[in-house]
Amino acid sequence: MRGRRWRVVVLTLAALYFLVPLLSAAEFSLRTPGGGYGFGNYLAIVRDEVLFTSLLTSLQIAVFTAVLVLALVVPTAVWVRLRFPAVAGLLESATILPIVVPPVVMAAGIAFVQANLGGPVFRTLFASSTTALTPFYVVLALPFAYRAVDNGLAAIPLRTLVEAARNLGASTATALVRVVLPTIRSAVLGAAFLTLALVLGEIVIARILLYTDTFPIAVVEVGRSAAGVSVALSLASLLFTWVLLMAVSFAGGRRSRKASS
Amino acid sequence: MSDLLEAPAAPPDRVRPTRSWGAALGLLPFVGYLLVFLGGPLYFVISGALSDPDGRPTLANLVASVSAPQYRAAFLSSVLLSAVTAVIGAVFGAFLAQAVLTARPDSPLRRIVSTASGVLAYFGGVPLAFAFIAALGQTGLATVFLRSVGVDLYASGFRIDSLTGLGLTYVYFQVPLMVILITPALEGLLPQWREAAENLGASAWSYWRHVALPVLAPALGGATLVLFGNAFAAYATALALTSGSIPLLPTAIASALSGNVLADQQNVGLALGFDMVVVIAVVMVGYLVLQRRAARWSAR
Numbered sequence: 001m002r003g004r005r006w007r008v009v010v011l012t013l014a015a016l017y018f019l020v021p022l023l024s025a026a027e028f029s030l031r032t033p034g035g036g037y038g039f040g041n042y043l044a045i046v047r048d049e050v051l052f053t054s055l056l057t058s059l060q061i062a063v064f065t066a067v068l069v070l071a072l073v074v075p076t077a078v079w080v081r082l083r084f085p086a087v088a089g090l091l092e093s094a095t096i097l098p099i100v101v102p103p104v105v106m107a108a109g110i111a112f113v114q115a116n117l118g119g120p121v122f123r124t125l126f127a128s129s130t131t132a133l134t135p136f137y138v139v140l141a142l143p144f145a146y147r148a149v150d151n152g153l154a155a156i157p158l159r160t161l162v163e164a165a166r167n168l169g170a171s172t173a174t175a176l177v178r179v180v181l182p183t184i185r186s187a188v189l190g191a192a193f194l195t196l197a198l199v200l201g202e203i204v205i206a207r208i209l210l211y212t213d214t215f216p217i218a219v220v221e222v223g224r225s226a227a228g229v230s231v232a233l234s235l236a237s238l239l240f241t242w243v244l245l246m247a248v249s250f251a252g253g254r255r256s257r258k259a260s261s
Numbered sequence: 262m263s264d265l266l267e268a269p270a271a272p273p274d275r276v277r278p279t280r281s282w283g284a285a286l287g288l289l290p291f292v293g294y295l296l297v298f299l300g301g302p303l304y305f306v307i308s309g310a311l312s313d314p315d316g317r318p319t320l321a322n323l324v325a326s327v328s329a330p331q332y333r334a335a336f337l338s339s340v341l342l343s344a345v346t347a348v349i350g351a352v353f354g355a356f357l358a359q360a361v362l363t364a365r366p367d368s369p370l371r372r373i374v375s376t377a378s379g380v381l382a383y384f385g386g387v388p389l390a391f392a393f394i395a396a397l398g399q400t401g402l403a404t405v406f407l408r409s410v411g412v413d414l415y416a417s418g419f420r421i422d423s424l425t426g427l428g429l430t431y432v433y434f435q436v437p438l439m440v441i442l443i444t445p446a447l448e449g450l451l452p453q454w455r456e457a458a459e460n461l462g463a464s465a466w467s468y469w470r471h472v473a474l475p476v477l478a479p480a481l482g483g484a485t486l487v488l489f490g491n492a493f494a495a496y497a498t499a500l501a502l503t504s505g506s507i508p509l510l511p512t513a514i515a516s517a518l519s520g521n522v523l524a525d526q527q528n529v530g531l532a533l534g535f536d537m538v539v540v541i542a543v544v545m546v547g548y549l550v551l552q553r554r555a556a557r558w559s560a561r
Contacts, residue, residue, distance in 0.1 A: 007363060188541075223391070235391070
C-alpha cells in the first residue's frame with residue numbers, strides 16, 4: 001500500500017498547484033467594482049467592440065491555421081506510415097524543432113523581411129494580421145498536430161483500411177478523405193483545438209510584428225486599465241479550449257469502447 | 262474488377278513501404294513548408310547577425326551579443342530559469358504521469374490530465390500569467406490566505422514579477438509538457454519486466470532503481486532537454502507577467518528589435534537570436550542522441 005500513498009501525495013500536490021491559480025483567477029474575474037460578485041468582466045467581450053473584433057480576427061486566424069496544419073500533417077503522417085517508415089523517427093524529431101525554435105527568434109527573422117524586403121509577394125503577405133500571422137502559426141502548431149494525428153494513426157489498422165479501400169476501387173485521395181479521416185476524427189479534432197489554444201495564446205510574434213488587433217494582444221492591452229477583464233477573458237479562452245478537448249476525448253472514448261465490445 | 266484491369270501498374274501491394282527517393286517526394290509539401298516558413302526567418306536571423314547595417318559581413322554583432330554585460334546577464338538568467346524549471350518540471354511531471362498512468366485508461370482522471378496537459382502546455386502563457394497574478398500577486402488570493410495563516414510572502418522578499426515568480430509560473434506549463442512527452446515511454450515499460458524482477462525477489466524500489474530507471478533514463482534526459490528548450494524559447498509569459506522588467510534573452514531581443522534603441526542595435530538583436538538558436542541546436546543534438554538510445558527499448 002506504500003504505492004498508493006505516493007500517488008495520493010503527487011495528485012494532491014498537482015491539484016493544489018494547478019487549481020489554486022485557476023480558482024484565484026476565477027474569483028478575481030468575478031469581482032465587481034462595488035465589492036460584490038458578478039459576470040460584468042466576462043460581458044466585456046460583447047460590450048467592448050475592440051475586444052469583440054479582435055476575437056473574430058483571432059478565430060479567423062485559428063480556422064485558417066488549423067486547415068493548413070491538417071492539410072500538411074494528415075497526408076504526410078499517412079504517407080510516412082505507409083510508404084516511408086524509415087523516416088518516421090527522423091520526422092518525429094523534426095517536429096520537435098518548432099517547439100524549441102523561439103517564437104521571438106522567428107519574429108526577429110520575419111521582422112527583418114518585413115522591414116527590408118519589398119515586392120508584391122511580401123506586400124500581400126504582410127497586408128493584414130491574418131495573412132501575416134497564419135503561415136507562421138502553422139509552423140508553431142505543426143509539432144503537436146503531427147504528434148496528435150500520428151498517435152491517432154497508430155491506433156487504427158491503417159494499411160488494411162487503405163488497401164481495402166483501394167481494392168474496392170478508391171483512389172488514394174478518396175481512401176484518405178473517406179476512410180482514414182473519419183476513423184481518426186478525434187485525433188484530428190484534438191489537433192485543431194490545440195491549434196486554437198495556440199492562436200488564442202500567442203502574443204510574441206504578433207507584438208513584435210506590430211499586428212496588435214489579435215485577441216490575446218487585446219486581452220493583455222485591456223489589462224492595463226481593467227485587470228478583471230483581462231483575467232476573465234484569458235481564463236474563459238483557456239477553459240473554452242479545454243472543454244472542447246474534453247468533449248472530443250470523451251466522445252472518442254465512448255465510440256472506441258462501443259467498437260471494442 | 263475493371264478498375265484493377267485499367268490500372269495494371271497498381272497491384273494491391275503498392276502501399277508497401279519503400280526506401281526509394283520516389284517515396285521521399287511525398288514529404289515534399291511538409292518539408293518544403295518548414296524550409297520556407299521556419300528556415301526563411303532563421304536564414305534572415307543568421308545572415309543579419311553576421312552583417313552590419315549596410316550588409317557587409319562582420320562578427321561584431323556576435324561579439325557584442327556575448328560580451329556586453331547587459332546581454333550576458335540576460336543570457337545567464339535565461340539559462341538559470343530554463344534549467345531550474347526544466348529539472349523541477351521533469352521530476353514532478355514524471356511522477357504525475359506515472360500517478361495518472363496507474364489509473365484505468367478510460368478513467369476521467371486520465372482524460373482530465375491529458376486534455377489539460379495539452380491546453381496548458383501549448384497555450385503559451387498569457388492566461389497563466391494572469392492566473393498567477395490573481396493567486397500570488399500583492400493582493401492575490403493565495404497571498405492573502407497565506408498572510409492570514411502567518412506566512413507573509415511579500416515581507417520575505419517574494420515578488421510575482423521576479424525571477425522566482427516567473428519560474429513558478431513556468432513550471433505550470435513545464436509539468437504538462439513533461440506529462441505529454443514522458444507518458445509514451447512510461448507506457449513502454451512492459452509489465453513482464455516488473456513481474457520478472459518481483460519473481461527474482463526485487464522490491465518496488467530495486468525494480469525502479471535497477472530496471473525501470475535505467476530503461477527510462479534516455480527518455481527522461483531527452484524530455485528534460487526539450488523542457489529546457491521550451492523554457493529557453495518561451496517569452497509570452499514573461500511578456501504578460503513582467504512587461505520586460507526581468508532581463509531575459511527574449512526580452513533583450515525584443516527591445517533591440519523595437520525602434521526605441523539605436524538603429525544598428527537591430528543586428529545585435531538578430532545576433533542574440535542567433536545565440537539562442539545555437540543553444541537550442543546544442544540541446545536538440547543532445548535530445549536526438551538520447552532519443553536514439555531511448556528507441557532501443559521501445560520494440561513495440
